[in-house]
Amino acid sequence: MANQFDHIRDQFPILNQQVNKYPLVYFDSGATAQKPFRVIDCISDFYKNANSNIHRGVHTLSRKATEQFEAARKSIATHFNVTNDQQIIFTAGTTDSINMVAQGLAKSHLKPGDEIILSTYEHHSNILPWQLWAQEHKGKLKIIPLLEDQSLDYTSFENLITSKTKLIAITQVSNTLGLITDLEKIKAIALKHNIPFLIDGAQSAPHMAVDLQQLDPDFFVCSAHKMYGPTGSGLLYLSERWLKELPLSKTGGGTIKTVSFEKTEYAEGALRLEPGTPDISGVIAFAEAIRFMDEIGLDSIYKHEEELVLYAQESLLKLSEVTVYGQSKHKAGVISFNVKNQHPFDVGTLLDKYGIAVRTGHHCTQPLMQCLNIQGTVRISFGVYNTKSEIDFFIEKLQKTIRMLS
Amino acid sequence: MSIQEIENEIVEEFEYFGEDWEAKYEHLIDLGKALPLINPALKTEERIIKGCQSQVWLNAEQKDGNIVFTADSDAIITKGMIALMVRVLSEQKAEDIIKADLDFINKIGLKEHLSPTRANGLLSMIHQMKKEALKRI
Numbered sequence: 001m002a003n004q005f006d007h008i009r010d011q012f013p014i015l016n017q018q019v020n021k022y023p024l025v026y027f028d029s030g031a032t033a034q035k036p037f038r039v040i041d042c043i044s045d046f047y048k049n050a051n052s053n054i055h056r057g058v059h060t061l062s063r064k065a066t067e068q069f070e071a072a073r074k075s076i077a078t079h080f081n082v083t084n085d086q087q088i089i090f091t092a093g094t095t096d097s098i099n100m101v102a103q104g105l106a107k108s109h110l111k112p113g114d115e116i117i118l119s120t121y122e123h124h125s126n127i128l129p130w131q132l133w134a135q136e137h138k139g140k141l142k143i144i145p146l147l148e149d150q151s152l153d154y155t156s157f158e159n160l161i162t163s164k165t166k167l168i169a170i171t172q173v174s175n176t177l178g179l180i181t182d183l184e185k186i187k188a189i190a191l192k193h194n195i196p197f198l199i200d201g202a203q204s205a206p207h208m209a210v211d212l213q214q215l216d217p218d219f220f221v222c223s224a225h226k227m228y229g230p231t232g233s234g235l236l237y238l239s240e241r242w243l244k245e246l247p248l249s250k251t252g253g254g255t256i257k258t259v260s261f262e263k264t265e266y267a268e269g270a271l272r273l274e275p276g277t278p279d280i281s282g283v284i285a286f287a288e289a290i291r292f293m294d295e296i297g298l299d300s301i302y303k304h305e306e307e308l309v310l311y312a313q314e315s316l317l318k319l320s321e322v323t324v325y326g327q328s329k330h331k332a333g334v335i336s337f338n339v340k341n342q343h344p345f346d347v348g349t350l351l352d353k354y355g356i357a358v359r360t361g362h363h364c365t366q367p368l369m370q371c372l373n374i375q376g377t378v379r380i381s382f383g384v385y386n387t388k389s390e391i392d393f394f395i396e397k398l399q400k401t402i403r404m405l406s
Numbered sequence: 407m408s409i410q411e412i413e414n415e416i417v418e419e420f421e422y423f424g425e426d427w428e429a430k431y432e433h434l435i436d437l438g439k440a441l442p443l444i445n446p447a448l449k450t451e452e453r454i455i456k457g458c459q460s461q462v463w464l465n466a467e468q469k470d471g472n473i474v475f476t477a478d479s480d481a482i483i484t485k486g487m488i489a490l491m492v493r494v495l496s497e498q499k500a501e502d503i504i505k506a507d508l509d510f511i512n513k514i515g516l517k518e519h520l521s522p523t524r525a526n527g528l529l530s531m532i533h534q535m536k537k538e539a540l541k542r543i
């Protein structure tokens with residue numbers, strides 16, 4: 001039966017190239033996904049036909065740009081099942097969003113001596129903003145540990161909570177292991193103790209349907225560029241409460257109702273948190289990327305990528321020299337492994353010579369590496385355009401690589 | 407031999423592999439494996455050159471007016487590259503080390519290892535080798 005993934009590669013011009021005389025095998029979508037024609041065209045169309053500054057112009061072009069920008073907000077809100085589109089704030093990406101929340105909360109919600117709970121999985125971007133706060137305000141970070149199988153230890157999670165716990169900030173998918181966090185469990189405990197929670201969706205939003213009405217977090221963040229959109233754009237979802245209450249960490253033009261040298265009355269809704277001229281084309285192209293994903297269907301995308309992950313995991317486990325981390329039947333698009341006695345950098349360097357793009361190193365999760373007692377891993381990550389035959393080619397060349405190194 | 411003569415010798419050695427990159431890398435890996443072990447006592451925090459991924463240790467000593475380098479890495483391909491650098495720059499005069507353009511890396515088709523991604527720490531190692539030479543002029 002023909003399937004919609006068969007010809008999807010044709011929509012990604014970059015994939016149609018040779019690297020080191022081999023057809024490019026792109027297994028690094030976890031770092032950034034490639035962009036389909038329609039997203040690339042969307043950016044160029046905007047600059048050809050609608051470029052203008054938004055929200056304040058009286059002229060036709062400015063209205064056109066504003067309409068496209070606000071339509072993007074609406075369609076992205078719909079994608080995440082958010083009714084009030086004002087709850088979607090456009091940012092420069094996941095890192096920017098988390099910094100906005102951390103700096104904002106530090107001004108009102110967080111007090112010296114307070115505690116924040118993170119998990120062992122966290123990317124540096126969901127550690128450092130909180131660590132900075134903790135260092136500056138005598139705060140404390142508490143970490144949900146791993147179990148033997150590298151899943152999170154939800155039982156000891158609840159024991160970490162004290163009267164000083166003010167926030168839980170946790171990733172939905174480990175960018176290094178691909179393991180999926182049980183957010184229902186996190187949410188239940190957060191609700192029970194009345195603690196706000198932030199979901200880092202950088203690695204989940206590209207692979208699965210995320211229903212923010214059902215998850216109902218206080219904050220949700222993700223990046224466009226991992227979702228087939230452009231770099232430099234992303235979002236911060238805020239609950240109704242925080243949309244009104246999150247203190248500003250940066251401010252400037254476009255966020256106001258009236259300004260005098262003495263005081264400012266800020267705008268309501270999303271605009272309060274979007275100072276300066278935003279990445280207008282980036283946001284519009286972000287919405288186009290999401291339409292691209294929605295037309296395929298997030299459930300189909302999840303299924304396609306899960307099949308690839310399981311196929312690759314099985315194939316890797318057949319190689320006696322390979323260790324796969326976080327083995328599970330439920331993974332979102334990512335596998336980390338090592339070749340016994342070989343440095344991941346060597347493995348990645350040789351795979352690149354065969355045109356296979358993988359990521360090696362600590363993947364911005366050094367604390368997780370310390371917990372697993374390794375320096376780094378080789379990570380392969382998939383997108384809609386990857387195929388089983390690419391995995392076969394990769395396994396064949398990995399075997400060759402292992403022979404060369406040993 | 408002068409630095410330039412050693413560079414020429416390496417270029418000639420690699421010409422033998424032609425376009426066969428697999429053979430070239432196998433040779434590089436062999437060079438890495440054959441690099442004399444660095445005295446473990448020298449693998450200290452001050453001698454480490456941190457790349458983003460693989461790490462390099464570099465030791466410099468003065469001997470009979472020349473500078474002697476010993477080095478190590480935890481990644482074998484990086485170690486192969488180090489072996490080439492040590493072969494070219496060790497037991498040379500400080501003034502010559504500072505002047506060396508190390509163009510042979512380009513000629514043997516391995517310049518990708520000197521890209522400024524800092525992944526392997528090799529570029530930093532070359533800077534460090536020159537700095538060590540500068541200190542001893």
